Amino acid sequence: MRFRTFVVFCVAILCLLSCASNSTRQSPKTLVSPSEKITEEAKDSNYYLTRAQQNYVNNADVYQRNNYLIQAAESLQAEQQCPKSIKLLKVLQAELQDNRHYTHANLILAECYLILSDKTFHKVEAILTNLTGAYGYQARIAALQSQLHVNKKQWLEAAIALQNTNMEELDKTRTIWEWIKALDLPELENARLSEPSLQPWLQLAIIVKRFALKPEMFNQQLVSWQSRHLGHPLVINLPEEIQFSLQQEPIQAKRIAVLLPLTGRLANQGLAIKEGILAAYLEDLPNAKFTSNNSSDYDGATGNIAQDNVQQYREIRFFDSALKTAQQLNTLVADFDVVLGPLVKEQITELTEVLPSDKILLALNRVQLKTKTITINQLGNLFEPSSPVAEHYYFSLAPEDEAQQLALHMQQKQLVRPIVFAANNPTTQRMAEAFVAKWQEAPNAIQPDLTIFTDSKNMRNRVSEMLDVAQSKQRIRQMEVLADVEVFGVERNRRDIDAIVLFANPEQAQLLNPIIEASLSPFAQKSLSVFASSRSYSLDLNSNSLRDLRNLTFTDMPWMLPDHSWQSLASQTTQLWPQKQDTLLRLFAMGFDAYNLLPNLRRLKTLPQVVSYGLTGKINVDDKGVLHRRLLWAQVAQDRVKLIEMD
Numbered sequence: 001m002r003f004r005t006f007v008v009f010c011v012a013i014l015c016l017l018s019c020a021s022n023s024t025r026q027s028p029k030t031l032v033s034p035s036e037k038i039t040e041e042a043k044d045s046n047y048y049l050t051r052a053q054q055n056y057v058n059n060a061d062v063y064q065r066n067n068y069l070i071q072a073a074e075s076l077q078a079e080q081q082c083p084k085s086i087k088l089l090k091v092l093q094a095e096l097q098d099n100r101h102y103t104h105a106n107l108i109l110a111e112c113y114l115i116l117s118d119k120t121f122h123k124v125e126a127i128l129t130n131l132t133g134a135y136g137y138q139a140r141i142a143a144l145q146s147q148l149h150v151n152k153k154q155w156l157e158a159a160i161a162l163q164n165t166n167m168e169e170l171d172k173t174r175t176i177w178e179w180i181k182a183l184d185l186p187e188l189e190n191a192r193l194s195e196p197s198l199q200p201w202l203q204l205a206i207i208v209k210r211f212a213l214k215p216e217m218f219n220q221q222l223v224s225w226q227s228r229h230l231g232h233p234l235v236i237n238l239p240e241e242i243q244f245s246l247q248q249e250p251i252q253a254k255r256i257a258v259l260l261p262l263t264g265r266l267a268n269q270g271l272a273i274k275e276g277i278l279a280a281y282l283e284d285l286p287n288a289k290f291t292s293n294n295s296s297d298y299d300g301a302t303g304n305i306a307q308d309n310v311q312q313y314r315e316i317r318f319f320d321s322a323l324k325t326a327q328q329l330n331t332l333v334a335d336f337d338v339v340l341g342p343l344v345k346e347q348i349t350e351l352t353e354v355l356p357s358d359k360i361l362l363a364l365n366r367v368q369l370k371t372k373t374i375t376i377n378q379l380g381n382l383f384e385p386s387s388p389v390a391e392h393y394y395f396s397l398a399p400e401d402e403a404q405q406l407a408l409h410m411q412q413k414q415l416v417r418p419i420v421f422a423a424n425n426p427t428t429q430r431m432a433e434a435f436v437a438k439w440q441e442a443p444n445a446i447q448p449d450l451t452i453f454t455d456s457k458n459m460r461n462r463v464s465e466m467l468d469v470a471q472s473k474q475r476i477r478q479m480e481v482l483a484d485v486e487v488f489g490v491e492r493n494r495r496d497i498d499a500i501v502l503f504a505n506p507e508q509a510q511l512l513n514p515i516i517e518a519s520l521s522p523f524a525q526k527s528l529s530v531f532a533s534s535r536s537y538s539l540d541l542n543s544n545s546l547r548d549l550r551n552l553t554f555t556d557m558p559w560m561l562p563d564h565s566w567q568s569l570a571s572q573t574t575q576l577w578p579q580k581q582d583t584l585l586r587l588f589a590m591g592f593d594a595y596n597l598l599p600n601l602r603r604l605k606t607l608p609q610v611v612s613y614g615l616t617g618k619i620n621v622d623d624k625g626v627l628h629r630r631l632l633w634a635q636v637a638q639d640r641v642k643l644i645e646m647d
Contacts, residue, residue, distance in 0.1 A: 045079060048072035066092065066101050073108050082112035100135040107140050114147060121151045121443055139166040151443055155179040156191050156198075163197060173233040176201050181609045185209045200229045205609070208242065212610045213600050215250070222246075245606040250599040251360060254290060255315045257333040259341030259351075260364075262320040270343060272584040273364065274318055276591025277340065279569065281316055284596065288314040326350035333359065340364065340594055348394075357390040362594055362601065366396035369624055393601050393625040395594055397586060397616065399427055400434035401629060402533045402555055403503070407438040409555075409633070410499055410531065411445075418499040418531075419466050420450045421459075421512060428503040431533060435501060448501070456511050463515050467497075502532040502552075509536035510548040517551075529553060534560065534631070538582050543639035550638055555631040559589040559615035562641055566615060589615035597627070 052068035055061055069092050076085035089109045096102045110127045113120035125148055134141055142164035149158035159176045167175070180201040183191065188209065192202045203225055211218040222242075229235050258277060260270035281288065289311050319332045321342045329351055333339050338360045342348055348363040355361060410418060418439075422432035429452065436448055451466055453459040500516055502509055509532055516530060534556040541549070558564040560582070573580065573588065580588075593614035597604070604610055604621040611618040617629035635644050 043071075043075070045072045045075035045081070045084075048075055062095070063098060063101075066096060066098070070101060070105050070108070073105065077108055077112055077115070082115050085109075085112050086116075099132050103131055103133060103135045103137055106131060107137055107144070110144050111140070114144070118151075119443065121148060124148060138164060143167070150179070153182075155182045156187065156195070159198060159201070160195065169233055170237060173237060174239075177204075177234065177239055180205050181208070200225075200232045200234045203228075204234065204242075208607060209610055212245065212603055212607050213612060219246070241606050245603050248602045248606060250603070251338065251601060252290070253314060253338040253360070253598055254312075255336040256317070256338045256340060256598075257336035258316065258318045259321040259329055259333070259339065259347075260318060260343055261322040262318065264322040266322070266343065268584060269587055270321075272580075272587040273343070273591035273594075276588040276593075277316070277595045279573075279588070280592045280595035281314075283569075285313070290314065321347060326354050330354045338362070338598060340598075352390070352392055355390070360391045360393075360598075360601075362393045362395060362598065364395055364590070364594060366394045366398055366626060369394075369626075391602070391625070393605070393621065393627060395590070395597070395627040397590055397629075399431050399533065399535070402631060403431040403435040404438040405631060406501065406531055406533060406555060407435050410501075411439070411442055413529075415499045415529070417446055417497045418448045418501050419497050420448050420501045420503070421462065421466075422450065422452050422503040423505065423508050424452050424454045428535065431503045431535075432501075435503075449497075459508070459512055460515055463512070467516075498528065500528055500530045502530065502536055504532070504536055506536055506538045506541060506545070506549075509552065510545055513549050513552055527551075534586075537634075537641075539585070540582070546636050546639045546641070549636040552636045553633065553644070554635075555633055557586065557589060557616045557629070558632055560585065561632055561634050561643060563643060564615075586616070593619065601625075 048068045048071040052065045052072065055068060056065040069088065073085045073088045073092070076082070076088065086109060089105050089112075092105060096105060106127045110124040113123050113127075124144060128141065128144060128148070131141070142161045143166075146158045146161035146165065149155070149161060156179075159179045162172060162176055162179075165172065176198070180188075180198065183205065185206065188202055188206050191198065192206065195202065207218070207221045207225055211221050226235050258274065260274055261267060262270050262274070291311060317336070319329070321329060321344070324332075324347075326347065329342065329347065333355075336359070339351075339355070340362050341364050342351060343364045345365050345367050348365055348367050352361065352363075352367075420432050420435060422428045432450055432452075436450055439445055439448055449466060451462045453462045502512055504512060513530060516528075530552050532552055532554040534554065536549070536552065537554050537556055537560070539560060559566065559570075564570070569592075573585070577584075593616050596614065597612060597619065600612055601621060604612060604619075605623065605625055608620055608622050611620045611630070613619075617631045619627055619629055621627050633644050634641050
């Protein structure tokens, strides 16, 4: 038996040797005169495979043969022939007797898996788990571990592992910074207490997140940090985005034009945003002053014009954008330095094409951003002075953002198999599709089951089908037929799911949640979590309605949840508009935040990891100028709503 195994092993190695020989065919030999020095033969995969064969034939030395074969696998990896390297290692694994050889071979195997596909992290994780020791390969093991952690978005663990790799110091410093800045402030604070080797990165990330929107304090904290870590690579090579942010001035808006639909079918929405902008303007009035120079009398004796410094307030003017063309809107805002709006996507797209580049625009919706391609005729203009880049920003209460945040949150909770129920309307279906798409971005994610319901009867049937309750009832009836007696049984729901997601309005959620609760088996070892978006919650829900939503976990903006920081403003809005709809209250919050964000938009865009806390959530800006919100989490506990996640 051992002889037959050895024969198979030799045949496999010879096949691989043949493959390697064909792929690395030697060039025709040339005659060399005796006076010429013969160079040493290149040690490629073919060389090591030949040596392995010769050594074993001559000496029957298994250890040395395996050593050469592992080096051949290493060379195949370097030659970008990982499939052949994997084949060789698969054949070789059963023959390895030395722990060092075992570790080396498995590291090459894991590295090749990641080189060939990003869907092989589970294989790499299994390999690293089964290693018996490092045997001098600590740096390579650390590199693989860091990649595994990055795949799981475990940024702190990835940074810890990367420190032990052989990556060039400057690249290592920059990579660790990219990962550390992805952590939230609470995570940074906790890590600062437990990871002394990462202190320079952690402290800088905390300074940026805490003080970036307070320029004077930011500069002071940065100087103090630099003095504490003199000579550190991160100090010597301060991240470019921080250097750039230090050179930027806040947006000093003196005249703001607001473009909103104040008449027509969107008038209510436009007026709600207008009220939010005005509320923010009046609250910020003490900071809305600026000094202007007004000329007075001409002094004939000195030839100078006497100037008076006059305190003025920021001007804000509202224009009705309904039924106006982009050219008309552009004419309206000609004398203003900042434009807030429009709200309608088509108007935003058209206005951005004609708006002068010196105008700062914060559009109140999100559009498909165009990527400019350079034509052949434009190649000659590449080295000519370029025109100023337009400052355009886009703020939206996009429901798809909520769905994506919901998917990420559930995956962080280690949930793997949700069922999604969505009402039959365009918005909830878009949310469901966004949830599923985001969910599937995770490695090895199982596609969620998605079902659309049309009415309450259809809703009940869909729940029964998706939870397999109908099948359970049928099995009970079959038992009754077979036994010819009445069977007392309790239906059981399927066991392979661990969460349920609802995209529905409050009325639908009040019907759906009890149906789901009644369909769950009392014998289940753990209860299923039920998640929803802000569309399932309303401030108008009374105690009885909330009881129907008990245990429902949902996202919403701070403004709509209890115990937020704007109680005085909430009291005023309730007095002014006691019957205000939830949708309009959310748009009010959007207008309030839009005005307050204006001074900080540049720095937020330069530092995407920095967030501004507002009525609509924690807001950051990406490098394209698109604003993104992160909402809070709340849960219905009996007849009240409680926050379950706050910074």
